[in-house]
Amino acid sequence: MRHLLAHTSGLAAADVDEFALPPAPSSAALVAGLRDVPLARDPGTAHEYLNANYVVAARIVETVTGRPFGEHLRAGVLLPLGMTATVATDRCDAAVPGLALGHVGALGVQVPVPEIPAFCAGDGGVVTTAADLTRWLRFQTGDGAPLLTAASLREAHTAAPGTDGRYGLGWSVRDGGDGGIRVLHDGALTTWTSAIELSPTGAGAFVLTDAAGAPSQLAAQLVGAADGAAPQAAPADPLRAVNLVLAGLTVLAGVLLTVAVLRAGRRARALGGRRRVLSLPAVAVAAGVLLLPLGWALVAGPSWTSWLMLLWMLPLGGILAFVLVTGGVVALVARARAGRSALPEVGDRSAAGSAPATRPGPRTPAS
Structure with a gap:
């Protein structure tokens, strides 16, 4: 489970088509399709971010608890944290009441479009609100419901073996300066993007967008502002x-x-x-x-x-x-x-070539 959560399982993107169409009907079917996939490297030796790791982890939860991952997530995590408006779906393109369409666009023009179908149980598909995500952020700073001990939270936010100091359990890890670390996570579908970041001081910020953009840069700037850093220019459109x-x-x-x-x-x-x-x-x-x-x-x-x-x-x-x-x-x-x-049409002749031949007439004596 730690290898799956740290993306050090040995599975590689080159061997797994995460976005195959049609999407897998269930996590069980998706995991069954991985049985013959070879490991690219020994588990625990190298980090490669792959969404399928979290689908496998979700399937383990389903097998142990005997119920769909979304149901266990809601009962075991979301409701205890007071995140009553949050739902977990198993499809990235699931229709959720109150959820507007995401957008695609360029150069300031945005058009609402449906999300591309994909299986999302375990690695995405969580639809939430700003209020509920604030509760999640407080939980990650140790200021929420005690679902995890302080030691478990620290472990999730600490770089795991085999990741070259870059990734914990579900969180990217970066040097925050002054001996502290920043923990963050960002993600994107094709019509939504998001980012969340915690600073060594305990400040945190998240950004949710319904289009492509630079939410991770904006979240970093918000956390920096909370920590007293000098204001920075708004992030530019990366594309x-x-x-x-x-x-x-x-x-x-x-x-x-x-x-x-x-x-x-x-x-x-x-x-x-x-x-x-x-x-x-x-x-x-x-x-x-x-x-x-x-x-x-x-x-x-x-x-x-x-x-x-x-x-x-x-x-x-x-x-x-x-x-x-x-x-x-x-x-x-x-x-x-x-x-x-x-x-030219067949049979046509040029003016010069079609002129009739003429004979010289009889000569007249010079007068």
Whole structure:
């Protein structure tokens, strides 16, 4: 259990598709699918964050208690802490009364969209309120209901063996200066992000968002302000530079492909019936088809769900792909039509070639 909670179990992301579609119907089914997965390393020797570790831990709880993990969590943890408005679901996309849709967007424009389906029992799926999460934060500082001893809380907040001093039991561990440590945790689905942090002085803060952003930076700044640190500038959008590049490429692609459509006839006349295999529209279509798969494969490996997640997190990438494919196809069709109309019909002759031959007439004597 300690290896699972510290992400030192030996399971590796390269061997486990955490976001497979359709989602696993239960934690039992997901864990059963791990039986033939080899361990990448010996347990306890290296830290690799993997959500599946917590699904396995939740399944152990279900096996020991004989009831679903969410039910045990509510009865054994949430209600004793007074977190009566908090519920635990087994699906990231579960409909919970009062829960609004999350958002995807870029450059200040946000659109509500459904969350991508995924199994979340043990590694997520907890829907809460600011008031209830405040109770959880107080509990973590030792100021709440005594579900754990002070020694157990310290152990959860202390780096576990095999993590290179970076991770405890469910908490990342960082040097807080002055001999103290900061404990924190952040997470993200595709339409929600969150972060929580505790400082060595006992101050704490959490940030919940219904879109992509930088909640961990903001939580750190809030904790720093509580500890008397100098105010800092608000964190910038971490994806702003990427989105600006994608927006610029989208506009450029749209302009070039529009020009290709408008100049299709002129190009066909210039080529005089000749064809070019490699052209801007053809390259645009190929690039649009491969953009999202290659983009995600370079980051985390190919997976249909991963490509969908990339589209949710970087919607401008999807718009760029759409412009490339649609504009490229339209330009190719326009050029094909212009090329057919520019070809001479069979039997036609040029004016010079079709002029009738003439014989010289009889000569007249010079006068």
